[in-house]
Amino acid sequence: MENAPQTEKRTSYHHGDLRAQLVEATRILVEEKGPDHFSVSEACRRAGVSTAAPYKHFKDKQEMLRAVALEGMRRQRQDMLTELDQYVPGTLGRIVAMGRVYVRFAVKEPGVFRLMFGLSDTHGDDCELVETGDDTFALVQAEVACCRGSNLIEDSDRHQAFLLWSFVHGLSFLKIDGKLTEAKVPVDLEAVLEDVAHRVVGAGSPGAPGR
């Protein structure tokens, strides 16, 4: 069982590692053409197999995309953990760091990022996808609580984490959709993230409960 290279013709009838290579080809194509213009055929061409081959490994096209989305979510989460390592616990710097990773990921891999969130139509009940997303959100909640000096997540932490998430999520989408051109809406990412972290976490809950 030799490692079949991506482009060269393989010598053996069997491929050796087709599933992984199809996922990788799918990921690349999703970036190149966007999630909606991805075709299984093209992925097959790139992997050097017949168009029927993927169906030995995936139920259908959606499941190939799902695999890429899941891998993306795991990578995003890992990126966050890696970045967090560089900051002192319980500081706003860590909140900012998570936002930075979030937006950077979206900008670097807009196709996969879109997939990670746009797939909910068809995979809204997919446990693995949902749990991976929840885990990452839990990370943010824990960080907010930590800034408050607690290890227990309270409702206010959840609320603030949700505000942060909504903001970086919207920012990411606006960026990759080209709504924030430098001329019209200049965004110094680092400054904005710090600003928002202060407004949401740093300042506590200014006008939250009353009114």
Place this chain on the structure above:
Amino acid sequence: MENAPQTEKRTSYHHGDLRAQLVEATRILVEEKGPDHFSVSEACRRAGVSTAAPYKHFKDKQEMLRAVALEGMRRQRQDMLTELDQYVPGTLGRIVAMGRVYVRFAVKEPGVFRLMFGLSDTHGDDCELVETGDDTFALVQAEVACCRGSNLIEDSDRHQAFLLWSFVHGLSFLKIDGKLTEAKVPVDLEAVLEDVAHRVVGAGSPGAPGR
């Protein structure tokens, strides 16, 4: 030239109002199946014409979707203007109102909402689309300036408007993508919008410049 009904068979060879009915059928289908699973054929079936008919009115499938997106953006903008009428100028209530319209639109027509923003890949340079979006954003900027008691839009207004936009945009997407289930992240829309309006506009620029 009689008004051809949508479903009944038409009597005349010519349709009468095909372009408009195709756009409407497209809009409905985009809601029913999502922007990526929309098919021209199905729209033709619904409009009661052959599959070649649309190409007398639209260059291709993308242009049909573009028409729906544009119509959506205009409708969103109009909704905002209508809602704004009910509030006193220069108050946070108007900021909240715009956010409410934004999120409501997304929830009511997630398909069209996705289209309005996801189309940038292929139509990023489309003047009409870009300008309509810019106009709506200008509305928010003006409102922020007005809260400051000015008719002139300054950089700080642009910045705050951008923060607001990012937030409601992210919130909208998270909602329609099912990431905010009532159990995990309960969101009282009205309360959240007021909270954010206070944090961003009401409180001025807490940690913006110096920090």
Place this chain on the structure above:
DNA sequence: AACATATGTTAGAGACTCTTACTTTGACAA
């Protein structure tokens, strides 16, 4: 009435998804 134009239709090329039936290969038990 004649003609140009706009707006339909039919037929079909080419691409795509996915299935069925067949083929090749590697692994393992005897």
Place this chain on the structure above:
DNA sequence: TTGTCAAAGTAAGAGTCTCTAACATATGTT
């Protein structure tokens, strides 16, 4: 070593989709 099975590939094709080309019909202008 060899026979058998399951895994993983291929070829062929059904059915759908987008879009084009050639043709048909209605409308409005002169």
